[in-house]
Amino acid sequence: MDILTRSQSAKIRSSGTPQIVLKARNVVRRFGGVVALNNLDLDVVEGQILGLIGPNGSGKTTFFNVLTGIYAADEGAISFLEKEITNLPAPQVFRSGIARTFQRARVCLSLSVFDNIVLGDHPRLQQGLVFNLFRRSSFRREYEECVERVRELLEMFAPHLVAKMFEPVETFPMIDRRRIEVCRALFSSPRLLLLDEPSAGMTHEETRLLVDEIVALRTKRHKLSIIIVEHEMDLISRITDRCVVLNFGSKICEGTYDEIASDRNVQEAYLGVEA
Amino acid sequence: MNSISIYRNIFVSVLLGTLFVVAMMMAESQVAVLSLIVLAAVSCIVLQKKGVIRKLGSDFASAEKFANGTIMIGALATAVVFAGDHFILLMLTTVLIYVVACLGLNIQFGYAGMVNFAGAAFFGAGGYAAAVLTMQTGLPHLVVLVIGGLVAVIVGFLLILPVLRTRGHYAAVVTIAFSLLFRTLVEVSPVLGGAQGSPVTGMVIFGWNFNEGYQIAGFDVSFYINYFLFALILTAVTFTIVRRVERSWIGLNMDSIRIDETASACFGMNVARWKVTAFTIGNFFMGIIGAFYAMMLGFIAPNNFTFGDSLIMVSIILLGGIGSIWGIILATGIVIILPEKLQIIQEYRFLIFSLGVILVLLYRPNGLLSRAARTYFPGLLRGAR
Amino acid sequence: MDIGFIGQHLVNGLMQGMIYSLVAVGFTLFFGVLDVIKFSHGDVLMVGVFAGLTAFFGLDALGIENPYILVIAIILFSTALMALLGIVIAKILILPLKGAPPLNILLITLMLGTLLRESVRLFYPNGSNSKAFPAILPTDSFTWGNFSLRLDSVMLFVAGAAVIVGTYTLINRTRLGLAIRAVAQDEETARTMGINFGFIVLFTFALGSAIAAFAGVMNGFYYNEINFSMGLLLGAVGFSAAIIGGLGNLYGAILGGFLFAGLQTLAAAALPFSSSYKDVFAFAVVIALMAWRPTGLIAEKAYARV
Structure with a gap:
């Protein structure tokens, strides 16, 4: 199966071989008797947006959780940038360059925008007790650097939030919380971004805005690959290069949006038609 | 202007x-x-x-x-x-002592979100360390204070595994069980004086004997002024450190863990490390101030470290407003002073106190002074904007 | 070690285990339907014992002397009153706080416990002193060698077992129990199936509190001494028992209760230090068990929801 879109193939032909950043092979995860992921194979190509779709309970979020180290895989292997990351603890997966958002915008509501975003690059901050508590002028330098970096990031993705950087997130509407969550995930400059239902809890109009922003994101971060889990087919059709469709934990189809949309298996999975 | x-x-x-x-x-x-x-x-x-x-x-x-x-x-x-008044100085010093203990607990509970219903046990660990060390050794008393803190930390390490592995109600039972265990242990242990308790030497630092009063211009100054002043210094130091914890990446990490452990781990945070840090710093403060308390009273007994006292510490934090330093100071003042002054309620203090906590939790769950949003360098904020 | 010594500890351990299990069952029931820990449970037990004592004084004043009538009246009065108290607590404190942080509920109920304890100490006549609980059960005993088993112990144990079996049957074999289990599984679904959620919660609290009162009265008859602070330790032990068994699980509560009593008995009878360390030993084992099995021996089947 051709995993590259036409425009991408053209790009790669001119610049060299396509690099597969994430490679998952035969990933299995069971919960009691339920097989949530069944021998899943999945590749992500550098710079591409991969849509991960399927009915409720088909294993999309479970895949994210296995990938990021929240759940352990029962079988299979995952490698990222040629490095084995299967069943590493969550912090180490993050350090290898994978950042994510969550289904229900898990930002810290009582903390400020700055606090939330700065948490997104936790490993790069100096964490020593002495540094934090007693070398306050050094700490202050690092802090001011961070303020600058957060400001730059916000200016790029959510300029209207710059002036409100020190206000608690709970004062903002859902779409801003999503933006803050995406900024948190981008703050460490990851190589792979996992977006888990970014449209959940938002209006149609807000979703449209967010899509535009994600599209714009590609032009700003060329090397960033994205996996997006979504139910809004509109969104999927507009931004993905390639889609993988899951049903009952198994991959039933893979291809461009147009290809999967016309696939009989996919239609059956969604409409529940007997084969 | x-x-x-x-x-x-x-x-x-x-x-x-x-x-x-x-x-x-x-x-x-x-x-x-x-x-x-x-x-x-x-x-x-x-x-x-x-x-x-x-x-x-x-x-x-x-x-x-x-x-x-x-x-x-x-x-x-x-x-x-009130330099001449034993009773009032003792009361004010007690307030400061509880403030330090609660600030320690606040790091665990208010910042890192770790429930600890054994505050009084760690406080008591420091107190008993002081009793043993001042009675049996000639260690300088400043060293005794620090060892008191360390003993509380070490006792805390006994609990660290279950505390790290459990969450929510299960974590609560670990500390509640420990609180009851500690009380019973000191009560039945002959080495520590049993139910009668144990005497403790009064504090002497570099020849400055805390248990001696003064005469200044014919005016009698209570010896408790020594304890008050030293407690004030301890409070200021604790206050500064807790503030700096709050206004650093460490405080941010702890907040993040309290609010969402899983998300924190997904951003590279070593959750266990920060829980251990919070638990250790908190217990250290409780141990130090427990040792100081024992030296001030000159006597400790299991009755000073009951589960009820742990409950009072947790309640002070909730009453003041979780994570709010000034809120804790205010709440400690109210909780300690009110029953002492209001003799008519003396007998009913626990009754009224428990009723008060229930009402606050029901109608003002953020406490008296809720915690303000974090500013790393106050005053700088305006510039940063 | 002779047979009488072992037998005495065995009987004692079984009685303790039965009392602890009954308390733990309450914790587990409340947690099942509402996901809350009601820490005032031990103090409800204590209030129940004092209610029973009051009933005894009342009947005594009326000149009723038949021990069976007295016992039954004491138990009925105490359990009925505590069932009522359980409903009131659920209605005023627990239900309105649904959705509040679990820690707040834990604290409110801890404080409620203090409130009940202090109320008895201050307002019950001479409440701050220990009181003798009437020994009205028959004390005939069966003797084998130097081991003697008293009839009242047997009666209490059988009654306790009957209460546990009754509760088990109620939860697992009746429509009402089915509704309770449905609510415990999934409140939303249970509501849409037409189950009256509020009623189920109130009923569960009434049931749990009545069982606690029964455990308290049993404790009173067995030791013949009660005091205002007995609920704190019994509550903590019951809570620990429910937790080491695994919250929300009836078997777990019973297992935990007998396990805790077993540990205490073991410490008192067989370990080389003084029996006053028995609580220290039992709580230390509880803490160690928590480190080994962080969600109880019969583990909750829950995965972190992300």
């Missing part, structure tokens, strides 16, 4: 606050005490309604060093006024 009005506001409110505390301490008759309480309650409500409290809050925040210094002077002035 604007800043002058800020300084004036701070000065006036600290002055009024100090005068109120002095008046409260001086009030002998129950009528006077009750009127003072009503006065305070009514003026707080009126000022809150008129927005004055909020204005004052922002004034205090914008000139923090000045405010803290003024409050410190207010505390010293109060001590001078």
Whole structure:
């Protein structure tokens, strides 16, 4: 199966071989008797947006959780940038360059925008007790650097939030919380971004805005690959290069949006038609 | 011009606050005490309604060093006024002791979200360390204080595995069980004096004997002034460290863990490391101040470290407002002083206290002074904007 | 070690285990339907014992002397009153706090416990002193060698077992129990199936509190001494028992209760230090068990929801 879109193939032909950043092979995860992921194979190509779709309970979020180290895989292997990351603890997966958002915008509501975003690059901050508590002028330098970096990031993705950087997130509407969550995930400059239902809890109009922003994101971060889990087919059709469709934990189809949309298996999975 | 009005506001409110505390301490008759309480309650409500409290809050925040210094002077002035009075100085020092212990607990519970219903046990661990060390060895008392803190930390390490592995209710049972265990252990252990308790030597630092009073210009100064002053220093140091924890990446990490452990781990955080840090720092403060408390009383017994005392510590934090340092100081003052002054409720103190906590939790779950949003460098914020 | 010594400890351990299990069952029931820990449970037990004592004084004043009538009246009065108290607590404190942080609920109920304890100490006549609980059960005993088993112990144990079996049957074999289990599984679904959620919660609290009162009265008859602070330790032990068994699980509560009593008995009878360390030993084992099995021996089947 051709995993590259036409425009991408053209790009790669001119610049060299396509690099597969994430490679998952035969990933299995069971919960009691339920097989949530069944021998899943999945590749992500550098710079591409991969849509991960399927009915409720088909294993999309479970895949994210296995990938990021929240759940352990029962079988299979995952490698990222040629490095084995299967069943590493969550912090180490993050350090290898994978950042994510969550289904229900898990930002810290009582903390400020700055606090939330700065948490997104936790490993790069100096964490020593002495540094934090007693070398306050050094700490202050690092802090001011961070303020600058957060400001730059916000200016790029959510300029209207710059002036409100020190206000608690709970004062903002859902779409801003999503933006803050995406900024948190981008703050460490990851190589792979996992977006888990970014449209959940938002209006149609807000979703449209967010899509535009994600599209714009590609032009700003060329090397960033994205996996997006979504139910809004509109969104999927507009931004993905390639889609993988899951049903009952198994991959039933893979291809461009147009290809999967016309696939009989996919239609059956969604409409529940007997084969 | 604007800043002058800020300084004036701070000065006036600290002055009024100090005068109120002095008046409260001086009030002998129950009528006077009750009127003072009503006065305070009514003026707080009126000022809150008129927005004055909020204005004052922002004034205090914008000139923090000045405010803290003024409050410190207010505390010293109060001590001078009551320099001859054993009972009042003892009461004020007890408030400071509870403040330090609760600030320690606040790092665990208020920041990292780790429930600890064994606060009094760690406090007691420090106290018993002081009893053994001052009675059996000639170690300098400053060293005894530090060892008291370390003993509490070591005792805490016994619990670290279950505390790290459990969450929610299950974590609560670990510390509740430990609290009951500790109390029973010291009660039945002959080495530690059993139910009768154990005597502790009064504090002596570099020849400065805390248990000796003074005569200044023919005026008798209570020896408790030594303990008060030293407790004030300990409080200031603890206050500073807890503030710095809050205003650093460490405080941010702890907040993040409290709010969402899984998300924190997904951003590279070593959750266990920060839980251990919070638990250790908190227990250290509780142990140090427990050792100090034991040396001040000259005597400790299992009854000083019951589960009920742990509950009071947790309640102070909730009453003050979780994570709010000034809230804790205010709540400690109320919880310690009110029953002492209001003799009519002395007998009913636990009853009223528990009722009060229930009401606050039901109707003001954020406590008396809820925690303000984090500013890493107050004053800098405006510039950063 | 002779047979009488072992037998005595065995009987004692079984009685303790039965009392602890009954308390733990309450914790587990409340947690099942509402996901809350009601820490005032032990103090409800204590209030129940004092209610029973009051009933005894009342009947005594009326000149009723038949021990069976007295016992039954004491139990009925105490359990009925505590069922009522359970409903009131659920209605006023627990239900309105649904959705509040679990820690707040834990604290409120801890404080409620203090409130009940202090109320009895202050307002019950001479409440701050220990009181003798009437020994009205028959004390005939069966003797084998130097081991004697008293009839009242047997009666209490059988009654306790009957209560546990009854509760088990109620939860697992009746429509009402089915509704309770449905609510415990999934409140939303249970509501849409037409189950009256509020009623189920109130009923569960009434049931749990009545069982606690029964455990308290049993404790009173067995030791013949009660005091205002007995609920704190019994509550903590019951809570620990429910937790080491695994919250929300009836078997777990019973297992935990007998396990805790077993540990205490073992410490008192067989370990080389003084029997006053028995609580220290039992709580230390509880803490160690928590480190080993962080969600109880019969683990909750829950995965972190992300």
